[in-house]
Amino acid sequence: MRFLFKTHYDQDVRLFRHGGQVFWYGLLLAALFVAPWLLPDYYVSQLVFIWIYAIAAIGLMILVGFTGQVSLGHAAFLAMGAYTEAYLHQHGWPFALSLTFSALVAGITGIIVGLPALRVKGMYLAIATLAFGFIVEEGVARAESITGGNAGKAIGSLEVFGLPIDSEQRFYYLSLFVLVLVVIGVMNLLRSPTGRAFVAIRDSEISAQSMGINLARYKTIAFALSAAVAGIAGALYAHKLRYLSPDQFTFLQSIELLIILVIGGVGSIYGAIFGAAFWIAVQQFIVLAKDWLPPAIAQQTGLQPTVFGLILVAFVLFEPMGLYGRWLKIRTFFQLFPFYRKGLFRRQKSYMKSERLK
């Protein structure tokens, strides 16, 4: 077990708490760096999906996990990012610029969606974002001159600073680079006053307000940042798929992002990444499992939703802290060995916390 002796206030806010973390994260990064050389193209491609979903999930995590606002329309921000990128790419903007601009457009949309959040909360907000998601989906399908409508829109090949991104490997490095940037950015955000304000709002709006936090301002910032990160994910998604159509950004996509958060563990960046990895892995696993399952089951189109539903219900019932919570428990078990006891992570039960009262 490691004991940290704090001798400086900076130690409370450092990105890496101790040397061990630097070592392990360095090792992880090195492993991820060599992975595309060792793995077949197909798996590299799946890893790229994990990075993109992780970015989108981190975006949603800012809102749901850290600020405590629900969004059922996050696919709309993905769509904004993706279509902005597609449009700008078509008009010959360099990638760095168009990516920034995609994030900006998504972020501004986020501010617009966040407006109701200043007046309504809880379930009403969820429904406002849901409504917005549907309107964007329909809008994308109708704005045929920009988005290509239901027929879809193809995207040309990508070039970053003169380097053509023409292989899975290169796109892998690009998306990994963006993911690392986003993770570092969000970690920094969380130790800044803004991030602390988010968490305060999540834990109690009334006490946050009493501490002088301007709710309207910080909620708007949370929506904008969350949407901007989702927009970045959308832009990468556009280049990954090379073909966009409105049915990639439906209500179910928004729900999928939420499921990723719940599976990974709400309230931490690890959760978003674990959840994304698990989600992609499960989909791959279902595809693989179809080969050795009896055909009567494997042929079922309902197999995938059934498995998703089971996993989601099981996680909420049995591991509400998600994969990250499970990892924490395992780690604590070994750290405290042999003093780990069962009730250490038990959920507190309250009778009913009413959200109907403001």
Added chain:
Amino acid sequence: MLQFLQLIASGIAQGCIYGLIALGFVLIYKATETINFAQGDLMMLGGFLGLTGTLALGLPFWAAFAAALVAMLFFGMALERAVLRPLLGQPAFTVVMVTIGIGYLARGLVTMIPEWGTDTHVLPVPYKDDIVSIGGTDGLILSMEHIVIIAVTALLIVGLYLLFKHTKIGIAMQATSQNQLAAFYMGIPVRRINMLVWGLSAAISACAGLLLAPITFVHANMGFIGLKAFPAAVVGGFGSIPGALVGGLIIGVVETLAGFYLPEGFKDIAAYIVVLVMLAVKPNGLFGENLRKKV
């Protein structure tokens, strides 16, 4: 003018369906303060049960209708007992995620049941294709399906009104929805009441499914119509039973009119535009209560 009335009539029928599903949302929201995202899927299950009742078991339509309602009542209660009760006292978000999971499960499992599958089924109803015309042959023409929807909804509403006003269980439900803890102290078995509320809500949405079946057919994804019942519930003020119905009617009528008078595409998002306007103007809905927490 006649055309306008015609549209209003079919809008009201559609709105009754939204209203019934919204009613299911509202009942559960009032009692347990969570939103059941599987409401539409419960409706779909109700439709399929009706299908099995009439086709496989050969029951007369109305008997199958009643049987499906009773079956869904018990299904809802079982669902509450098995999945929702362990989560009592958890944040609303957790419960919402579970109901989303239940929705996925329901949609997936239904396609695996041999007689149900992924196909679209026709529920044979005795009143199929009947029409009633008011004011002579060139007067207002109402299809029997729409009349049945409106009539059954009205009956159901009267029944619920009587239940909540004049029975012990109904009053206990009201008490629970106002303050669980106080209700518990008064000797009301809050958990059992919650179970009953889930059953009731499932039965109501099954009713909506059976009424809708002659119009849209029965298939695994028919539950997505439930997403349009959210706006209905919000417009009426989440937590108000008459509000749910009025909200449903508003959404139904607006949607039908938008489908006819506005360019293509507006029909599908009319409900959402209405709800956004409503949230901007009057966030608590038409019949919503405005409560504030005292610190």
